[in-house]
Amino acid sequence: MEEMSLPALFQQARQIHSAAAEDSSVEQSTLRKGIEALRRCDDMVSKLGLFSSNETKDDVSTANLKYLLVPFYVGELTEKLSQDDRLQVIKMSRDQLKEFISICEALELVPEEEIETPMQGGTDSAAARRAKKIARFKRQRAAEAKLQEIKERKERRGRSLRAAALSTPIEVGEEHELEDDGEEEREAWLNAISLAICKAFDLLEMLKKEEEMLLAVKEKSLQEGDDVLAREILDERSKRAETWHRNAASQAPFLKPVQPITCAAFAQDVIEGRANVSQAHEHKHQPLMFGPASLVGARLTSERERIAAQVFQPGYRLPTMSIEEAGLREMEMMNKWQERNAKLMEEANSSWHNDGPRPPATDSDDDDAAQDKARAWDDWKDDNPRGAGNKKLTPCG
Template identity: 30%
Template sequence: MAENSLSGEFRVGQELYKSIENTELASSDQLYQQDVKSAISHFRKCVELVDKLKIFSANETVEDINTSDLRFLLVEAYLGDLTTKLTDNDRMQTLNEAKLYFEQFLRNVELHEILKEEDRKFIEIQTNEVKKDTAKRREEKIARYKREKETKMKLETLQQTLLSFEDNDKEDISREHTLTLIDLFIQKSIEQLISIKQELELLDQMRKTREQSGPSPLLDDNKVETISRDTGPLLSKDGKPLRPFVITNRETIREQVFRPGWRLPTMTIDEYLEQEAARGNIISGGGQIPEKKEIDDNDERAIDEETLKAREWDEFKDSHPYGSGNRMRKG
């Protein structure tokens, strides 16, 4: 009875997963999220039942596992992939939870000797953060993409073959189909772990930036709101940004875009002078320049004083030629 319950939970979870993968609904859609949570619930029950029924033993290799039980090795892989699709929780917490599921799945397939040597080495390199040049990374990425494509094609062929075989004759094909599906999820899990690592680093950097700079005035003044902030995925599997944002105050943004590249005057010259005068920065007073007082021809004393001033000025110019005071040639 429990065995049937495990098979039933797995079948429903797997059908939901396929439906989610093929849906045209956006990941933020409420129905989409309901299906994701429902599938996660079924696979979590599978984890409990697999452990309770002791389906797998630590000393078993892949040859020792029954064909009907092999599929249950995929439970953690499904849980990891589904968890990354959640959008209503803290994103960093969601990614760390998905990371644990993927790592557990890879440990299980390695324990039962299903993990290929090339995948084991690749995981080891990623774990140790061995740096490679761009060309080498690109070659590896292309090779892994081709391998994933070939695995999917093989899976489709085996699926068609299964449909054409009688129940009594298809155990070998069914076993190969399940092992091929496990191989596909091994590749997916490795790529997901790389993507999760990149997104976690980006989220951590964003958190540190917010802590250092405080709330952004642009967000407050112009009312720019993000959708599902810190919940939905930032990056796609290809590393492309996924997080959209909506500008709710479009007029303010438009005014800031379509304006001259220089600062426009905010007051006239007269207004500026009035403000400066009010601050006491302009000295008032004065008036018209007084006319030069004419000397009376009969005032000999005044004439003598004027003549003396003129002579002193002439003597000063003779003893101080033009430029004599600028010996250092400074302007």
């Protein structure tokens, strides 16, 4: 299969797809072989770059049109696989069918009524869905009839060629069918793609309903308390936890044992009075490492490894202290504030504060001078009544 060319590989996979479409009892090994061949075809098509996003169906050559059917064939063959996890099979098949529809939509091969616009939002009414299905059925019938017509035309052409080789007179009406200019082949592949698009939409709807049924059954079994399923889930979780603890124990470095007391326990002891803030207790927290897992989980033996492990850091600021450290620091500030208030209250209640500052002694000479000055001021006011200097402002002044 690795040495086969793209046309030969596609022809082999197409034969397997045709056999699976005609007979539902095809062996699983044959289906897997066909899927593998189609995936190789898909890889080769991607490497060759046969299709582009800025092209339409008119830009694609006739020889490359058939390779558009590769994801559709993969989706149909995947849906026929028998596997324990049916939901996974449905998911893989739906992904391939959606990829096929998206490629055809980019090449303008999908009809407008099948394209869901953002305005619709997938909430079509029953009448709209029925009309869409009827139109899809008509397109499917038309494509099948056209393919049958092209097949019969090719058979007549073959008979005509054989008759010409045997020097037998050609039947009337078959002279123009002796040569094929390539338009017939292009028309055949375009109709085959149109038929595949109709089948893909029908298959997607069927897979969606099947997925909903399987999810409902699974949810019901979980609600009813399926012991076997619950036991399997618990066993899987226990295995995962056991593996994680085993790996963590093997990667844990042998360092100096730390103090058994934690920051939270120390803060609780301080609050309840069993310890003091001034007691020696180191509150050191190692910074979080966001580097590669191979370096973070291992022992950092060099400065280069430590820097490499700190390359990938978060885009936000990390805390510089823990909640316990912040609580202890606030408690220490509160203790200092209480001690200061107690000292101030003690000073306020002391005898020095109650006595207060004594007023300075007054001199009798200063009192006499002040009295003389007040008397002179009173005499001057008697000699100069209020408004005496404003004679010019009066009418008779």
